[in-house]
Amino acid sequence: xxxxxxxxxxxxxxxxxxxxxxxxxxxxxxxxxxxxxxxxxxxxxxxxxxxxxxxxxxxxxxxxxxxxxxxxxxxxxxxxxxxxxxxxxxxxxxxxxxxxxxxxxxxxxxxxxxxxxxxxxxxxxxxxxxxxxxxxxxxxxxx
Numbered sequence: 181x182x183x184x185x186x187x188x189x190x191x192x193x194x195x196x197x198x199x200x201x202x203x204x205x206x207x208x209x210x211x212x213x214x215x216x217x218x219x220x221x222x223x224x225x226x227x228x229x230x231x232x233x234x235x236x237x238x239x240x241x242x243x244x245x246x247x248x249x250x251x252x253x254x255x256x257x258x259x260x261x262x263x264x265x266x267x268x269x270x271x272x273x274x275x276x277x278x279x280x281x282x283x284x285x286x287x288x289x290x291x292x293x294x295x296x297x298x299x300x301x302x303x304x305x306x307x308x309x310x311x312x313x314x315x316x317x318x319x320x321x322x323x
Contacts (some may be wrong), residue, residue, distance in 0.1 A: 200241070202295075206238070206246045207246070208217060210229070211251060211300075221266065221269050234247070241296065242295075246281075247270075248304050254306065261306075284301065
């Protein structure tokens with residue numbers, strides 16, 4: 181079993197194996213960070229772990245980078261679980277502005293900005309079908 185896992189990893193591409201120049205890049209990140217009642221992030225390790233991939237894409241002139249994450253286990257839309265609460269920390273750690281997309285439909289208009297812009301999509305768990313691997317949601321994200 182361990183040998184099979186090693187073989188799979190040998191054939192798995194890294195973002196560094198892909199030419200991202202002038203491409204729209206969607207990155208599934210884990211920004212499900214612990215926060216206090218006042219939304220202060222107590223541990224930003226998960227955000228920091230995504231930085232090398234995001235920076236690689238910006239350094240290699242990706243047209244735009246869309247970050248997709250969940251936060252908590254909301255039942256429908258809830259301000260408590262909005263990723264708006266993490267955007268300032270992401271901006272500080274990246275050292276650049278990050279646009280916020282309230283919904284998937286807003287992503288395209290934000291991508292029209294300058295090359296290399298980074299966009300954080302609202303909590304993916306707010307979308308029906310996210311936990312069910314919905315084909316419709318996948319198509320929306322891919323577009």
